[in-house]
Amino acid sequence: MTASAALTVIQASTLTLDDTQPRVEAVLVGGGRVLARGSREEVAALAPRARVLDHRDLILTPGLAEAHIHLVAYGFSLSQLNLHGARSVTEVQAKVAQRALQTPPGTWIRGGGFLLSELGLGGYPSAALLDEVSPHHPVLLYSRDLHLSWANSLALRLAGITEATADPQGGKIVHPLGTLLEGASELVTRVMPVPGEAEYLAAAQAGADDLAARGYVSAHTMAFEAPEAPRALQTLAARGELPLRIWACLPHERLAHARELGLALNPGGLFQWGGVKFFADGALGSRTAWLHAPGFADGSGTGMPLDPPDLIRERGAEALRLGLTPVTHAIGDRANHEVLNAYDALRPLAAERGVRLRIEHAQHLDPKDLPRFQGLTVSVQPIHLQADGAMIRELLPHLAKTSYAFRSLKAAGAILAFGSDAPVAPPEYRATFAAALTRRDDEGQPLAPGEALTEEEILWAHTRGPALAAGWADEGIIRPGARAAFTLWDRIGGHAQALVL
Template identity: 80%
Template sequence: MTAPLAHPLTVIHTRALTLDDTRPQAQAVLVGGGRVLAVGTREEVAALAPRAQVLDHRDLTLTPGMSDAHIHLVSYGFSLSELGLHGARSVSEVQARVLQRVLNTPAGTWIRGGGFLLAELGLNGYPTVRALDEVSPHHPVLLYSRDLHLAWANSLALRLAGINDSTPNPEGGVIVRPLGTLLESATELAANAMPVPSEAEYLRAAKAGADDLASRGYVSAHTMAFEAPDAPRALQTLAARGELPLRVWATLPHERLGLARDLGVGRNPGGLFQWGGVKFFADGALGSRTAWLHAPGFADGSGTGIPLDSPELIRELGAEALRLGLAPVTHAIGDRANTEVLDAYDSLRDLAAQKNIPLRIEHAQHLRPEDLPRFRGIAAGVQPIHLHADGPLIRSLLPHLAGTSYPFRSLQGAGAILAFGSDAPVAPPEYRANFAAALTRRDDEGHPLAPQEALTEMDVLWAHTRGPALAAGWDDEGVIRPGARAAFTLWDRLGGNARALVL
């Protein structure tokens, strides 16, 4: 113990789970200047700071602050005011929700929404314009599937986007015929026809998303590109104004890597906003049948998915990212996509180790058993909440991969850094659902999915706190010990009610 300190300080009396192996539990935490100064018994900490302000939270559990390690933060903020389709169980229910929005929206105004799953709507194929045209002939409508890799549009939206039966497929995308569904990069054709939000609208969405996340008990977030440059710019503006309630680690699309190099953008761990990674997409998603798979592919005969960014591109630009101090961060859902990304990362491991930057694979949902050991040292950004809806899809579309889908315990055992997130707005940033999915492994129909892959409560806590910090290269977060950021989550019980405490 050191000598007593004289300047104003705060002591938190609580049941602390520190995630620090040298002192896993404590009764009191001393905080000053935004940092943890000491951890110990109430008597030990009182001796250090006898005049400190005391916050009495002895009826609660204090942990390192939660992080959402995979979110599209500004898009999530926009989604809070858009048409929500989570839980829709039929096309007629989608029609009813669209019609309700139509009746309260001036004619000609775009209606954007999302959150549906084809399987939950009872569809075996892709939807067409017909159902949306029936309820919205005078409003352009663009609805995204829950995974954001598929968009459903009405005739007016397609006409405004210049899409017709003779429009060729864009690179990395498919315009499904008969018209109505757009896959992967084809969704951008319709999105680009929508009015561009103003700077003020981006700021409002950024603030809405960040405030919502903070209100749920989160203290940091990793925002994962797939957004216009205005989105991170809005977050940077909020940080400069002192209005950002979270610490944000941001990725930029690989298409902007050259610009980042020219501007000298690199890893800068200071402040509440920092650039940390460069984002790649190896494939699409399960629900849209665009995840890249090894043979035999999808069990319904719909193929082996759509490969997107090539392994050669990931290897080449990933090395450039590392030289700038930025982490390669690659979306990979299908088993073939994960194999190819791991192959590309094998050539980057030495450079990543020299730079002390973890390589990241986001989602890592469906894996071959032989690829699991290759995740040692890789940061696996996974979202247990998706297991709930994906369980029935896995049984019907990927039965041969059911045993190694969402393989959390195997990834942990292989030495991967588990970092839990939500992928909001794909799913709500609901940590309770992540706890439930990782602990019970039961899907929305009540069926278990690979129950041997279940985690413990402490495993989930680590993956929502220390894991994201390590994945971001933050040694001062996700742990309660001297020198760490004074950013905590208070719980009535783990996985229960939570609130953030940032001092």
Template identity: 80%
Template structure:
């Protein structure tokens, strides 16, 4: 009896995340879809000539998804100056000096990944420290949260930023010069040479390939990138070279051009390759914790730096969010501070009925610091959260937001309130490392080994759901994040849950 190459049976202990059949021992796949799930004997009887993949020593689950990543930016970051874990300004200087020695004079050096607190800084850094080791290369270094940039004098000069330059709307130029907050970072970023189309394609391929190699089968790429970034992903999809499924959001500023992108009820939102989809419209309600730009209720930051920087107004989110929903797109709003989350929930209250009629989920990204009275309001909302951020944020929360220590990263209460938990990494802000998300969500211990709101801990199965089914529901995909007939044949194989993993897409 010859095998049928169009049918494959996978033998493995299988966690399906399907309540009707939570576990199985065999899965029948054909045409990129799950055809049957059951015991080895049951599946063999259905397809006696199917090919067999024997993974009985491994665990099979729905495929991992990163529900919040800047995929092309992550691809670029793989070749940029990495400053994750830098513990002092002198360490930053040493890394930068080494990069300048291998870079032609006049060439821009971009990097990032530092945190002010980890550098031992209580104030924003000035350009002088970078000038000491890089006077002939323009330098722009982003903090880990991407809401702060540190530039040297040559970069500021090329960008035309002086002490007399006014703060842009939604941003701040710190004096003495060197640090730029929120929208002010664009003043220098715009002076950098734009990457070529070929460079965007290389970065898109690098980011997608890296994610797939880690065991992911899909990703939600967010809008804090140039328009060329999603176009590069679309090009890979059209060529059949995209190794995972991508759900993309566009900035609300480009919503007027949405129909030109092929969006709307009468036009398919999937790219020619079938793996790229426009799905969301991105808003920013505030900044971030480490940059002291998260929008907070009083009393604000404990170091006296204020209550943060509000960005897109609730009125704009409500108005443009309705326009997005009418196009079948999800409003996707970055909200980190407790005030930002309150204001976004207020805006979303006016959108819930329209979202329900359109069958499109509302999303809040990060949702890091919350008032207890706002938690029940997350019912039915997709909460795109990143447990990995808890690791570095724990010490910051204790020093900057001690009054919110028990209200930060409230995963269990969000779940119990009926929110759809969708885990991601926010790469390149943090590496797309699912192990760190498992560890942070389950142990609730930060990089200093200290607990943070231990009562918010989740189980391994909770984390698996939030890294598979949760992202699928947040994207409006009923055919992913579950193993049942009709679902996409996109799986992750594990040696143990939360351990080593690899993708299996058939």
């Protein structure tokens, strides 16, 4: 090999995640690719004039990937009212009142991150509670899972929602007014001011920059956003201003239009369309997860099915014929069971197209369904375990042993891909490591401790797993030909910084 000053040698204690050579001392990089790896002496001999980055006091791994995020929505959330950790309605009211004092009357106040259980509510909150502190600003606040919103009377009035308004398809208006479940939130969001192109670009940049600053090198953005969101990410990629590699999903409702435009799998570059998103059900905290009978232990029912299994099967086949991955949100045990049934019908076509079918969350599972996850990507968010533990004990005690069943899913032959679902939860990998290692929730109580993973297994699920899920053979591993996108650690699961060359 000809030595060149354009080459870079990284000296660090390196975990390659390649079983053929799992640990090395140095990596040679050029042209954005890994060229060689080995001992310091071996790599130095290959390129004696190369620039040297001496990180021998750090650990080098393949770059962190965020396998489930709503990236532009997360960027917007960074400037909205943050209600994560709010422990009472009074605390929410105080934060809304403070924001109202800083906001011109008539301007919308948006925020989110609360959990009903943490607010101490036995039922759904009313508009009157927000009216007390913000009668002159329309308010819309999302629960942490984004499957429930809480609006004040002015917001409802602007949306034309009254006690007589019928429930929309795929949603429910709770009475007395104030809480909107699933698609009912769209009745309000459609009358809110629409951000312009510049605002979308700013939010996309803010979200991407925040991830990169945390040590991430790639992200899977999960639809559930306006078309302007992925368009903004594409614009940043075209400008050379995107610090991450993006694998994007489009909602299944737009699949026909995408097909007419000729959209199909198109690898390469920093932005790539890869998935088609479905929602089989809602979420645990909003009581809209789809469950087998008897359902929730508090008697609140069996949840809310959303996209029918037949639709997932039919449009999933359309996606596969375009080389795109069916990606289905499934929280409850019934939702996962029905998605697995639909996927069983899709497996032959998926194998023919070289696509790995994918389920998002897979939070609460029927033990009999665990072996059926073999060969699937299971995109999970360990950080949610921390807030959900108490709710699982209260609402789903019969499913506690197979909730967040990471080790069982791995043993069944599923590919684990870890993320946060930001802005549902912050993209904080330390919390991911803590939850998957200790299995302890925010109350310090264990949840199915036998499902814990090791640090290296968690690292794999935060790097190689997402790469395999996206069909990226050149990422999540350090070997010749791989993308030169790394994360440097003081210790695995500790402080991280991205290194992309």
